[in-house]
Amino acid sequence: MTALEPISELKLEGITKRFPGVLACDGISLQVRRGEVLALVGENGAGKTTLMNIIMGLYRPDSGTIHVNGEEVHFHSPGDAYARGIGMVHQHFMLVPNMTVAENLALGLKELHHFMNLDIKGAAKRIREVSERYELPVNPDAYIWQLSVGEQQRVELVKTLCLGARLLILDEPTSALTPQETDDLIVRLQRMASELAIIFISHKLNEVKALSDRVSILRHGAVVFNGQTANHEPSELAALMTGHDVVLPRNEGSGVQGEALLSVQNLCVRGDRGNLVLDGLNLELRAGEVLGMAGVSGNGQREFADALAGLRPVESGQILFGGKDLANCTPREIIHAGMGYVPEDRQTEGIVPSFSVKDNLILKDFAEPRFSKMAFLRKKEIDSNAEALKERFDIRCPSTSTATGSLSGGNIQKVILAREISRGPKALVAVYPTRGIDMGAQEFIHEQLLARRREGIGILLISEELEEVMNLSDRIAVIYKGKILKVLPAVEATRERLGILMAGLADPDTPGDAQAEVPAGAAHE
Amino acid sequence: MNRNKILYSGAIILAVTLIAALLVALVLYSIGASPLATYKTILTGPLSDLFGVTEVLVRSVPLMLVALGIAISFRSGILNIGAEGQIQMGVIASTAMALAMPHAPKAILLPAALMAGALAGALWGGIAGWLKAKLQVNEILSTVMLNYIAAQVYTFMLRGPMLDPNELETGSGTPQSMRLPEMAFLDTLVPGTRIHMGLILALVAALLVWMLLWKTTLGYRMRTAGAGAKAARYAGIPVERYLIVAMLMAGGFAGLAGAVEVSGVHHRAIEGISSGYGFAGIVVALFGALHPGGIVPSAVFFGILLIGADMTQRSASVPANMVLVLQGVIILSIVSAQSFLRNPYAQERFFRWFARFSASARKAGKGAQS
Structure with a gap:
């Protein structure tokens, strides 16, 4: 724990790392100094995480050197990196939920471990010092499981600083945060940046723009761009990141909207803790429209989607779909009624990770005559189906026999979307369809959703990215505490107006509009 | 690629079985039996007629x-x-x-x-x-x-x-x-x-x-x-x-x-x-x-x-129950091998060690020649 001298500069030169069949890092050179935020952006699989693992001593580079303060270093473990003041906050938090904040810190601080005695008070004291100094409020005695995701993120930062890190590597720190928590984190990081060096990994370019001084773009393991963030527009960076111009498609409106397809009336659903999470929700989805559902996550979106898919019991109310009430039907019945569902949890709910791509593509249809005959699977049909969908949906995998869980998030989402769309649903529920997905895949997924809209499918898009909702939707419903607060045409929506509604406040544009009112556009009209 | 992977996993499992056999050999040695003779009897005895x-x-x-x-x-x-x-x-x-x-x-x-x-x-x-x-x-x-x-x-x-x-x-x-x-x-x-x-x-x-x-x-x-x-x-x-x-x-x-x-x-x-x-x-x-x-x-x-x-x-x-010991060691080895195969960091570390080991072995070999 005795840092030789505070880290003032980290320099990578010509870092190359080869894995069987992949060149993960191809001669990467980077430099970051104290008082500076370097954004490292790139699509999934561009080599960002491998590079960071090399800095932290988890991997050794095949060639290339790492210099700290001008002196060459060889790290053999994260402990070595910490000893020189380099620390990393991983995308998935490394915290023990049933321990307190102080206990979690004590896990990593050997000097607090005395014979038969663990100095928890010392850990708490150190947390208080660091959290005051860097304005990161954290209660050392709180249990991790009691904290929100945003608070856990702060704990990770404090922990890393307590361990002596003065160069922070943040691997997609905002991927699990709500928009409010993200804004808060960015402000705090800006304040901290003067005393530290920060490497900020992200593919959310507006965050990169807001936080970083310089930006380096990785593509296929090589640095393709270095520059001052201030001099470049996000669209320019996006093009460099993906290798082509990225124009996120927009809903051009004027679609012929058909009749009501899905009509939800007075839906009440209980959450995991037994409380009513949906409390009389009314909503109507029409054929040929994208209905965006905006809201801060945790206001009942997940439970709503679960109930629509038959995965959560409905307490009361109706889900009318094609003249049939689907409330409390089995998932199978709902699938057969023509409902498609892109779930929030794509890693373990949308796919079986250990199954091949082709097996995941028939997850809902394996028993249909197309893929089976007399209880036997038709291998040839399954293979050709997979090849066709791989082509059509641009699923990038070594082969359709590859385990789906080993693909990047964007490609997993394409597998799910390919399956759900190719089944020819009447309605599609998509929950956070592009969360944590890189620009290229995001563009593709948006195009696909809009194309389905033109074909007359009704799409319910649940998202917390306002830009996504505003770009794609015909109408936008704002959900707050289990009710639809307001449904408004997308053309009338602005970031500010939606933000105010999402906070549960009355709509400023329609005087007298109150929370409790039955929302406009509800099914009773 | 897929085939290489199977070969690789197979090699790991084989290595692990050998390690298990070595561990049991230690136990055999400690109870005063000859490990080689015991293994020979176990593996060739049953197939001799x-x-x-x-x-x-x-x-x-x-x-x-x-x-x-x-x-x-x-x-x-x-x-x-x-x-x-x-x-x-x-x-x-x-x-x-x-x-x-x-x-x-x-x-x-x-x-x-x-x-x-x-x-x-x-x-x-x-x-x-x-x-x-x-x-x-x-x-x-x-x-x-x-x-x-x-x-x-x-x-x-x-x-x-x-x-x-x-x-x-x-x-x-x-x-x-x-x-x-x-x-x-x-x-x-x-x-x-x-x-x-x-x-x-x-x-x-x-x-x-x-x-x-x-x-x-x-x-x-x-x-x-x-x-x-x-x-x-x-x-x-x-x-x-x-x-x-x-x-x-x-x-x-x-x-x-x-x-x-x-x-x-x-x-x-x-x-x-x-x-x-x-x-x-x-x-x-x-x-x-x-x-x-x-x-x-x-x-x-x-x-x-x-x-x-x-x-x-x-x-x-040698007590026949030694086979139970062998079974137990094999189970533990397989489970360890499986988690090893799932952990890229551990594999990286192993290869690093292996590369260093073989490099020094080569050096030693050259030294012996000259």
Whole structure:
């Protein structure tokens, strides 16, 4: 724990790392100094995480050197990196939920471990010092499981600083945060940046723009761009990141909207803790429209989607779909009624990770005559189906026999979307369809959703990215505490107006509009 | 790429087996036995004559059947530790069925006895499956407890209702049932040895299990329920139902193993008939990568170990229980190898170490030359 001298500069030169069949890092050179935020952006699989693992001593580079303060270093473990003041906050938090904040810190601080005695008070004291100094409020005695995701993120930062890190590597720190928590984190990081060096990994370019001084773009393991963030527009960076111009498609409106397809009336659903999470929700989805559902996550979106898919019991109310009430039907019945569902949890709910791509593509249809005959699977049909969908949906995998869980998030989402769309649903529920997905895949997924809209499918898009909702939707419903607060045409929506509604406040544009009112556009009209 | 991966995994497993053998060699050495002689006896002794080979196969039959059932249950996401009890229930039921119809023709009696055994095992396993599906009772707990119950039921039946009347009148009172009518015997394959038709049955069963798991929609459902319960529910597969189905099948195979032991080898229910096949079957299934194609050779391999252990006891005066030690070490090694294969960091570290090691070895070699 005795840092030789505070880290003032980290320099990578010509870092190359080869894995069987992949060149993960191809001669990467980077430099970051104290008082500076370097954004490292790139699509999934561009080599960002491998590079960071090399800095932290988890991997050794095949060639290339790492210099700290001008002196060459060889790290053999994260402990070595910490000893020189380099620390990393991983995308998935490394915290023990049933321990307190102080206990979690004590896990990593050997000097607090005395014979038969663990100095928890010392850990708490150190947390208080660091959290005051860097304005990161954290209660050392709180249990991790009691904290929100945003608070856990702060704990990770404090922990890393307590361990002596003065160069922070943040691997997609905002991927699990709500928009409010993200804004808060960015402000705090800006304040901290003067005393530290920060490497900020992200593919959310507006965050990169807001936080970083310089930006380096990785593509296929090589640095393709270095520059001052201030001099470049996000669209320019996006093009460099993906290798082509990225124009996120927009809903051009004027679609012929058909009749009501899905009509939800007075839906009440209980959450995991037994409380009513949906409390009389009314909503109507029409054929040929994208209905965006905006809201801060945790206001009942997940439970709503679960109930629509038959995965959560409905307490009361109706889900009318094609003249049939689907409330409390089995998932199978709902699938057969023509409902498609892109779930929030794509890693373990949308796919079986250990199954091949082709097996995941028939997850809902394996028993249909197309893929089976007399209880036997038709291998040839399954293979050709997979090849066709791989082509059509641009699923990038070594082969359709590859385990789906080993693909990047964007490609997993394409597998799910390919399956759900190719089944020819009447309605599609998509929950956070592009969360944590890189620009290229995001563009593709948006195009696909809009194309389905033109074909007359009704799409319910649940998202917390306002830009996504505003770009794609015909109408936008704002959900707050289990009710639809307001449904408004997308053309009338602005970031500010939606933000105010999402906070549960009355709509400023329609005087007298109150929370409790039955929302406009509800099914009773 | 895929093929390289298989080769790589195979090499790791082989290395791990060697490490396990080395560890056991240490134990052997410490009890004063010669590790080399012991291994030689274990591995070559059983295969040195026809009798040894057939005995190995006799042992491998119940192991194969039990392991096939274990593979089905593990693949479906439920860990069946209860094969031992299911075997015993199978033995009781098939013996009772065979004794109940002493004059029935073979075409009826033999299948009826085997079916009864499979059915009883299935019901015994099904209890654990039902408890798990309906009441979320941990299956490890329930199957182990069912083992205890089955053991007591078995002891009671052999000493009470099913005890051979002749034993009471003229015999020593050995707890065993009456001898089965000959119409309930599985035919011997090689005259003069104990190898029987059960071997063919087990091989056919292996083929059927492979087809079931990888070629049918039922197998797809079961594997989906096991590999991703959440995704299975999302796709409209009632996971709980397939937990019960899996336990019925797993129990059925264990019960069939018991029935085959009775009809093929002992021709009556005796004490200790299973001799741990229910637990060894788990090892066989894991060693065979939960795949019928791996389970068949793995069952034969464990058959060799069992017979070899008997031989070492006689020739090298090493306790036969040493095989249990070997089994335990093998399980631990396999589990470690699997987590090693899943952990890229550990592999990276290993290769780094290996590269350094081989580099210094080369240097040393050059130094020696010059």
